Each structure stands twice: as C-alpha cells, then as structure tokens.
Amino acid sequence: MSSLTDSVLVSIRNLSFSRGDRVIYDNVSLDVARGKVTAIMGPSGCGKTTLLRFIGGQLYPDQGQVLVNGQDVPQMSRRELFSARAKMGMLFQSGALFSDLSVYENVAFPLRAHTKLPETLIHELVLMKLEAVGLRGAVHLMPAELSGGMQRRAALARAIALDPELIMYDEPFAGQDPIVKGVLVTLIRTLREALGLTSIIVSHDVPETLHIADYIYIIANKTIIGQGTPEELRHSESPFVQQFLTGSPDGPVRFHYPAPSFSQELGGVQ
C-alpha cells in the first residue's frame, strides 16, 4: 500500500446520487485524512448527512466508490459491514440516546453488542469513556435528567465506547448555547489529539468548524465548491466560499429549493 493510501482513511471516488429526479451528487471525489478532523459544510439540503450515510453503509450511491481503509463500503457483505461499523462511531444530532436506558447502559450498549467482554471490564470502560467527556458523576442518571449539552456528551461517550478509528459528527453544535459549543469544540479536538481519532464533522456552524477542522470541503450545487484548510478558505477569492463563510443569503448558491415560478404556481396570475 502506498503512503498516500496509508494517510487516507476514507476516500470517495466519482460518486453520483439522485433522489427521484433530483441530483444530490454529480461525480464527487474527496478524501478524509487519517488522524485529522475533516469538515463537510454546505447549505441545508445539499447532501451532507447523505454522505455520512454512504460511509456508514446505510445508503448506497448510484455510482462511485466509498472506500474505508481501501474497502468499498457498498460492496461489503452484511458481515463485513457489521465489523466495519464497529470501527465507526456516529454522533447524530437527534435521538442519540436510548431514553429508557441509564447513561451507564447507553455507553455499555455497543460494548455488549459487539464484544463478549466480562462485566468488570465493561464497567471500567464505561467509566473511562464517561470520565473522558466529564460525565462520570452522571453515570446513573437517565437521559431525561441531563441537559441537552450533557446528552450530547453522553452520546459522544457511547460513540467512542469501542475505540473507533473514525467518528462522524452530524451537526454536533446544533441548538447548543455558546458555552456548550465551546465544550464540544474542546472535546472533539482533545479526542483527536489524545486518541488520534479520524473525525468527520458535518456542520453549519462556521466559527466552530473553522476552529476545529484541519481540512474543509464545502458542498453545494451537487459538487464540491471549495476546499482547503481553514486559513486557505478564509483567504479564498471564490464568491461561493465567501458566501458560505459569511452566511450571506444572496450569492451564487441558491436560497430556494427548485420550484416552478411563483406566478405559474399561483395559476398564471401576474
């Protein structure tokens, strides 16, 4: 294997995907470097979550490859997919915790599902992961007893329970106050530094993401409209990139979901 392949954990090659008539991706290629934080940004509905679902093998592209460790996810057998998923942690913005299980049981869940470790070891691992996110004291609480930010941290402890090599965060900052956002930013960076965890973050939050990411892809209009380090993007002369970074509603990226003209829809009344 070449050193380039060694340094890339996830490689998307010539990926195309449509939902009905609507093209979401048209021949997109991107790489996620091992041990780095890669961010996927772009306007709502451009297909960011869809991309994570290709990597997790929950959805199949129409064309192209989704290589994880050089293995094409859409081609994997159920058995291969099950073991590949054990090496991926996923943190989705909603419905992250099982509401009828305690924090302890939530974090223990993947350990019980994927390993045959004895209870004493599971106990130690659960406490270690909760310590890493600052929630060891909340081990016996139920999800409903946690604040939104604590719930997200408990979900993060569960996502890292199996020591994954890849963690995918879908909108980790959504709906959180600035202090919680700061805590999450620090946690994501610490996990990457302490565990060498390869991380993919899907986010709309520009300042947090620029702060945290080593490399960023901006997706819009079915393709990658900009990419680079945070520094490169800040200095980019691309109007697409600047529209996105400054959050301007007007610019090359359309605000409206494709629709017939308004007058046509109102029955031709001008």
Ligand SMILES: Nc1ncnc2c1ncn2[C@@H]1O[C@H](COP(=O)(O)OP(=O)(O)OP(=O)(O)O)[C@@H](O)[C@H]1O
């Ligand atoms: N199950 C589905 N059936 C049909 N269309 C879908 C389905 N899920 C998503 N889509 C469409 O696919 C497109 C991409 O969705 P996706 O959730 O990946 O976007 P996103 O960039 O993550 O959006 P957001 O930032 O708003 O979460 C959207 O336009 C959406 O309408």
